[in-house]
Each structure stands twice: as C-alpha cells, then as structure tokens.
Amino acid sequence: MPMYEAIEKAIKKMQAAQAQLAEKLDIPAIEALIIVLEALNRQNDDAFNELDQADRKFIRQTLKESDFNTLTPEQKRQVLQLVLVATMQEDKLQGNYQVTPDAIGMWVTFFVEAFLNPQQTSQVLDITVGSGNLLATVNLALQQRGDTTTYYGVENDDTLITIASGVAALLGLDWQLDHQDALADTPDLSDKMDVVVADLPVGYYPKELDAGYQTVVEDGLTHVHHLLIEKVMETLRPGGLGLLIVPAHLFESEQAPQLLKYFQNDGIYFQGFIQFSDKLFLDKQASKALLLVQKPGADAVQAEPVMLAKAPDVGQKEENLNFVNQMQTWLSDNYLSH
Template sequence: MDQSNVELLYEPIDKLTESLQQSTNQTYLDSLITTMEAVFNASLPEELDESIKQNLPAIPDASAYEIEDIRKAVQMATLKGMKGATQEQHLMTPEAIALFVGYLASKVTEGREHIRLFDPASGTGNLLTTVTEQLEKLEAVFASEVDPTLIRLAALNANLQQKEIEFFHQDSLGPFLLDPVDLVVSDLPVGYYPDDIQADDFELKADEGHSYSHHLFIEQSIKYTKAGGYLIFVIPEFLFDSDQSDKLHAYLQEQVHIVGVLQLPETVFKSEKNHKSIMILQKKGPDTTAVKQPLLAQVPSFKNTRAMSDILSQINSWFSENMTK
C-alpha cells in the first residue's frame, strides 16, 4: 500500500528525533524541537556536538510537502512525544475536533472583512493552525502559552506552516498587551488555578480556596474579545454542573449571548470523565441580539459520514436562519 505524504514526512522526522533523543538524553519532545529547528533551517543547530551530528540521519526536506501534510506529520510526532508523558488536560485537541471548531469559526465570521484571532491556551498550536486553514480575511493571529516546551513546539509548527502568529509566553490569566480580537478559539485547560492573588482580579474567582482555571479562562477570553465578537470553546461536559457553576452562569448571562452548545461524540475521548462539548458565545454589544433558538446538537461519530453530512446540513440551515451578518 502506498504511503501518504504525511507518513512519508513523519518517518524521517521521527527517525531524526529518536536519534537525537538517544544521543542527547533529552525527552522525545525536546528532541522534536531540535528536529523542527533543523527542518526549518535546513541544518542542525551549531551548538550540537560534532560527534553527535556525524551519526544522525538526514534532515527531512519539508519544502516538497503541502502545509497540511507538514501540520499532520508534526502532529503525529508530537502525539508520540506526549503519549504517557503528559497530563490529560494538556493533551492535544483531537484532529477531528480541531477541524470541526474551524468549520464553526468559518460560519460565525462569514462576511467579516478583517479577523483578529486569539487562542489563550494554545499548547502546541495545533487547534489554532487548524482553524486558520479554514478562515479567510485573517488580519492577525495571536496565541498564549505558559509551558516553555509547548510554546517552542507551537512557534516552530507555525514557522514550518508559514503562518504568521504572535506568541505570548506568559501566564495566560495575567494582563496582555493585546487589543480586543474578533474571535477566540480555545480548548480550555481544566482544573484549579494555583495563583490566588492573580485570581483575585477575576469576577469568577472562587469564594474560598482555588478558583477553576477553566472559568477564569472564559472570563479572560471575553475580556479580550470585541463587542459583537465570537468565542468558541472546547469545554468539559461538567462545566455547568460544578459547585461554582451558578456564578459562571450568571456571569455569562450578563456578558454574552449563548449561540450554541454541541455535544461531541463519546468515541473521541478515552474515558467518560473526559467527555467534552463545544460552546459558541457572542460578546454582547450595542448592535447584538440573542438568537431566538440556540444551536443545540449531538454530534455523531466523525467516522459516520452519512450522519455527519446530515448534522452539517442541519447546522448550515440553522446559521442561515438565525445568524444575521
């Protein structure tokens, strides 16, 4: 069977990364950073010991591949590096979900001439770069990530895909030097936020104890969105069932219109506690009105092409009937 272009590029990336890992005693992900730098610059880093360089396989040539092939090959290598070494909430957004978020992003921004896009929890950048592939009229793209390894992977990922993205390497719940954007997309980090002093600046801080980081990320994202702008979050299914959900619900009622909630197929997630949905919001403004009937849907298995075709047809009809440009 013929190999796909993704596999043809992934194999030499993986081979070089494994060789670097063995030679330098680094993790696979750190070695992947060196590989991606080598692919981008078409040469190994100067600081690498000459004795190591002599025994390494050839640097893959990415210039012969399409942007989408590069993204997927890097994604495969990143997933391999994350396997067993990454906490559940730090895992990469599954490909099918990232594509679906991109589709929804294209629907809510349809007709807009200039789009400023932001992901405040960008991780390796896979969700963000997948979404950018489906958006026209992109004026600027921004991303924030606190983890030094993930943000280096994300920046190199963007470089290899020839995408211009401005990265903030900081705590994403701190202040940004960023003008409000038209669209936020994010796979929300789930858990407790350890910095109670920083959390004190948020309306959605906990009354006592640590605040939920996923609540604070929602508030932070709304803060940096223009009036009338949209936010698309991948959310934990239990978002509105927690002990602090009343406060979250009241805050959302005040700040945004809930455009829709789509329950993702269980088959995408390893366990029941990790099930997620997609929530679409619009920040309230002088020219905005609530939709008469929010988009509520159960997304079928992404592998069921007939059912997916049906649900996409229904979603397209809903947007035609309910979204005024």
C-alpha cells in the same frame, strides 16, 4: 507517491531523527522534537552541536530523506500533529499537553469560517495556544479561503510555545505569540478579537488573582477554565464570538452556578453547547464539548433556540452531512454566519 505514504514516510524519518537525538543527548522526546523542528527550520541548536559528526550527519540526512518540505501546508500540519501526539504518549505528559484532535478542530474551524466575513480583515486569538495545532487548523482553512486575518496566541508553558513557534514557522504562518499567563499578565487585547478559539486546560488555578474576576469562588481554588472563559469575553470585540473546548460536564460542577451568574451579570449570549462523541476520549470523564459564547453589542442577538446538540461520530457520513445542514440553518437564523 500517494498522500498517506508521503505523510507516513515523513513521520517515520522525523521520529528516527528524534529517537537518535533523545538517545544520544539523554533528553525527553519532547526536547528532541524541538531540536528536530529547529533543524527543519534550518536553525542550529547548541545541543545539536554537541553531537559527534556521525550523529549530526545521520540526523541531517534522515530529515532530508523525510521530504517534509515537499508536502503541502495541510500535509505538514498532519505530520507535525501525529509526531506530537506520539511524543506526548512517549513522555507520558499530562492531559493539558495533549494535542487537539482533528475531529474537534474541524468543528471549531466550521464555526469560525461561518462567522467571519472573508471580505473583511479579522483578528483571531487562541488564548491557550499550546503546541499550536488548533490555531494552525483554523489558520490554514481561512488562508485557503483567502481571508485576511491576524493571528495571536498566548501560552504560559515555555516548551509548548517553543513548539508552537516552530510549527508556525514550518507551515509558513505568521503568528504573534506571547509567552505569558493569560490570566495574570496577558497583553492588552481587550475588545479587539473577532473570534477567540481555545482548548481550555482543566483544573484549578493555583495563584491569587487581582480583584475583578467575577467567576472567582469565595472558598478554595477556582476552575481555571471558568476564569479563562471570563478572560476570553474581555478580549472579544462587541459581537465577537468565543469557540471554546470545555469539559462536557461544564454546567454540572459545583462551581457552575458562579459561571452562570457571570453570564447573567454581563449579559453574555450563551449561544450553543455541542458535545463531542465519547469515542474521541479514552476516559468518558474527560469528554469535551464546544461552548459558543458571544459578547453583547454590534449585531449580536441571543440565539433562539440555544443550540444544544451532540456531534455525530466521525465515520457517520450521512449524519454529519445532516448535522452540518442543521448548523448552517441555525447560524443563519441567528445572525452568526455570513
């Protein structure tokens, strides 16, 4: 069976089981998906056991017919991503629940692979791991390359971290996941991470924070993504790299001066800012960019020039090839690749 047909079949069967669960148990699609992931992981769920025998048999048989376990890890990731995207749309979940698209994940992965030395043991953190698609994309690519890496994920939403845990288990990935608020009570990962990736949530942080965050504004609430950028820099080892998906207008907001002041005060190396095609976003105001920031120390230097660019559309094959070549030269020139 061609790859796309196998993926399509798995998606349809999983969605059929999910729909049956949502209807019979009268629960949202996202909760039904958690039960599907548990069933695929051969775990019993109390809610599943409430179903009558005929419904349980239908769901087990449907998931068996999905042939999910015969797929490659990357095919499994694609299936899970597409089912997640459909689930988010069905439940009309807020923007911060959205899955990081592959067109963005591939660029994050490109820079991670360039930066990390495959001959050395590395530590990678996703500080807002969500449903786990971005970390899975990076993990599978490094695994295929043969890297020895420890993966960490932090997430404050219990539904999302439950999904991330299920995704990791189904893909055979070993992640150290913490269900915590990364800003308030994250475990001590200070000065340890070689790379931190994140698709940062956008909005205002609603809680009072302990003194010490330089990006906090004096009046009103602070942008949560500014605070998380500061937290990311704390977790990186000297010379470590942050690859953070941020609003494309990051440096145009009224709080941008506070963020830039923090960069200056701590000597943070602002290495690059790569905007993604507007076509990836339904609302141009919600467009994103990839921020490359490096912690001073080790062999880190300020990039010359800072990489300010716009990534080509996914379908522009020649432009993407040229862009990759341009990036590889820039990374090499600025000691950001191995």
